[in-house]
Amino acid sequence: MAATINSLQERQDQPKEYPVLWWTKWFGETIEEGRVINFCGLPYTCRFTLDRTKYDEAKVIIVHASSFEPNDVPNLRDVKSGKKALVLNTAEAPQDYMINSKWTDIFTHLWSYEFTADFVHTYFISGRGPGTFINSILAKPMYTIQEKNIFRKDLAPVAWIVSSCKAKNGRHIYINQLLKYIKVDIYGKCMKNKDWPVHPDGREYTDLEVVGQYKFYLSIENSNCDDYVTEKLDRPYAVGVVPILDGPKDYSRFIPTNHSSLRLDDFATPKQLALRINQLDQDDRAYMRYLDYKDSESLLSPKLLETWDPPQGTWGPDGSGSRCGVCKLAHDMAEGTYEYNPKKVIGPDTTCYFKKWVYISWVAEFYWWMIVLAVLGIFAAITVAIVCSKSYRARRSFQALKYNLTPSRWREKRMADGSRITEEYLLLASKTD
Structure with missing residues (x-):
């Protein structure tokens, strides 16, 4: 009898758990199955599942954008009536999934890289400590300027690791023009001109080991959309390399200072960018000023710190913080404390600038x-x-x-x-x- 009472007491002491249903897989993977959300500082937890038999119990339904099928959606009457919240999840720029606006209208919430989303999930980790974005920014450079000058005997001043020549904004077409005026070591599957280095013991270099040897790195996104910034930016900052940026119009949330990077948009032509790179390559003092932020946290921009080092008890714009927000929604929906807004509409991202570098003459040269x-x-x-x-x-x-x-x-x-x-x-x- 005592054992039964103790068992009941233990169950009562455990926080209540709310199910969250993933209607689709994540890029075809089941990694969200069974994920427990218990790190949010909330008096309850959530459990993610792909088991559709839990539909009646779950109040929050998640659809991954790349797996969306118009003929396979939850009961929209439940969504329109406010019984269920339907969340669109995506970490990719819109042209990579291109859900018709007719279908984005069925969703009640957005889980995305956009800072205007209901649940913000960027490519970086907020807070302090190993693996966080701020920790990468403040990390000491992998090599001194003297060592980089030695590397320059065998390496170009600029490196680029790229996986595809299919970027919608035509970044590869821009780089093809840049190559007329300056050397760029290109690794990967697009315009490759450099083999991936290997250690004497046969181990391949890591991405950071490759990037760290250079003075500049092309952190160029495949899409130009507000807030769309990927791990391409974390690489150079983590190893003390100056990034050359192209992505959203506003990088203020992502750069340590206004003098810590070069931007394609700041130069009228690729030739002018190449001239600036050559100037900095030959002037160590001018180059090192782009890395001043490494010397003191006090030099970091207030907006960067505000974004990536949120106050205690708040969630940052990363994977953990966004999942906590989803869990809170599941609780509020289940307990009837969420105020449903039938007029709220999730539309497609209209901030994207498509085919930015697709000029006819440049395209003709590349192709x-x-x-x-x-x-x-x-x-x-x-x-x-x-x-x-x-x-x-x-x-x-x-x-x-x-x-x-x-x-x-x-x-x-x-x-x-x-x-x-x-x-x-x-x-x-x-x-x-």
Whole structure:
């Protein structure tokens, strides 16, 4: 009896747990299954699940944007009536999933990199300590300027690690122009001109070990949307390298000072950017001023600290903080304390600047081989057409000569033969009837 009472007491002492249903997988993965949200300082917890049999119990339903299917959505009557909250989750720029605005309207909440979202989940970790964005910014440079100058004997002043030549903003087209005026060591699957380095013991260098050897790093996003900044920025700051930026118009939440990076937008042409890089490459004192923020936390911008070092008891704009916000929503929905707003609409991100660097002349230079192939294809098609036409005319002339007729008389004969055959066919058809 005592054991039963103790067991009941233990269950009563445990915080209440609320289910949150992931309607879809996350990029095809089940990593959210069973995730327990118990780190938020709340008197309750939440558990994520992909088990749709928990639909009735769960008040918050999450759909990952890349897995969204219009013919596979929860009961929208439950959403419109306020019984369920339907959350759109995405860490990608809009053109990577492009949900039609007709369908974004069905969602009640947005979980995204956007700072205007209901639950903000950036590519960085807030707070202090290992792995946090501020810790990366304040970390000592991996190499001194003297060591970097030695590396420069074998390396370009600029490095770029890139995975794809399919960026919608055409960043690769810009870099192709930049290469006319300055050397860039490119690693990865787009415009690669440098092999990934390996340690003497056979171990591959880490991303940070590669980037740390350089003076500059191209932190260029594949999309130009407000707040869309990825780990490409964390790499150079973590190892004391000057990032060359292109992404959102406003980087104030992400840069330690206004003199800690270069921006593509600040230079009228790639040539002007290359000139500035060369100046800093040859002037150690001027270059090191871009790393002054490493010397003292007091130099960091107030907006950066406000964003990434939130006050005690508040959640930051990262994975943990966004999940805590979702958990609170699940509690409020279940307990009836959430005020549903039927007029609230989740629309697509309209801040994106598509095809930013896609200039016709630049595209022609980058894809010159495709243009050559297209021209050759057109030429081949025209040649085939001409040959076929000449062959047809030659065949007609030969047949005319065979019957000792001029070309005009041969045409008349063919027409007469055609009429005769048609008449014979009609006569045969009438007899058959």
